[in-house]
Amino acid sequence: MPRPARHDRDSLLDAAVALTAARGPAAVSMAEVGRVAGAPSGSVYHRFPSRAALLADLRLRTIGRFHEGFVAAMQAEDPVDAAAAAAGYVVEWSRTHPDEASVLLYSAADFAADSWPDEARARQKEHRGELEGALGDLGRRLGLRGRDGRERLLVATVDLPYAVVRRHLRAATPIPDNAVRLVSVTARLLLSE
Numbered sequence: 087m088p089r090p091a092r093h094d095r096d097s098l099l100d101a102a103v104a105l106t107a108a109r110g111p112a113a114v115s116m117a118e119v120g121r122v123a124g125a126p127s128g129s130v131y132h133r134f135p136s137r138a139a140l141l142a143d144l145r146l147r148t149i150g151r152f153h154e155g156f157v158a159a160m161q162a163e164d165p166v167d168a169a170a171a172a173a174g175y176v177v178e179w180s181r182t183h184p185d186e187a188s189v190l191l192y193s194a195a196d197f198a199a200d201s202w203p204d205e206a207r208a209r210q211k212e213h214r215g216e217l218e219g220a221l222g223d224l225g226r227r228l229g230l231r232g233r234d235g236r237e238r239l240l241v242a243t244v245d246l247p248y249a250v251v252r253r254h255l256r257a258a259t260p261i262p263d264n265a266v267r268l269v270s271v272t273a274r275l276l277l278s279e
Contacts, residue, residue, distance in 0.1 A: 176247035
């Protein structure tokens with residue numbers, strides 16, 4: 087029976103998350119991930135054939151983990167409650183996962199998305215489609231129409247919570263306990279008029 091791998095994909099991606107949070111995506115190299123994970127470089131190359139594949143998996147795993155709860159929050163029966171829950175989720179998830187939230191402060195281009203393998207590009211497109219679908223459905227349920235309606239929804243559920251999270255993560259200060267409530271209340275006000 088083969089012995090279990092000491093350095094699986096998730097442990098190596100966790101090391102890449104830590105590097106990104108500390109020094110940005112440019113710091114993520116095969117050698118640095120191995121060093122942080124305490125793994126030989128062969129283990130990193132065995133799991134990820136290239137730096138582009140590593141960066142793609144790092145970004146996409148993080149997006150997938152975040153989207154799972156964000157999209158679920160938008161499913162609440164009352165659409166205003168759903169929007170407030172989604173906005174609050176952004177802040178709460180970021181409070182409990184600050185290193186992963188730091189990954190999401192960067193764009194796909196910062197993770198060299200133009201050099202990702204085709205499979206990773208397809209996964210990115212799926213993530214984007216899932217998010218667009220959930221936001222579109224929530225907008226319809228709220229009765230928001232046109233560009234102005236979409237803008238209100240994005241300000242309430244994305245821009246507002248992102249601004250709160252970004253300010254604290256960039257300053258390396260903890261996100262306050264009351265930030266979830268403040269963002270949720272503000273989102274509710276923006277969408278209740």
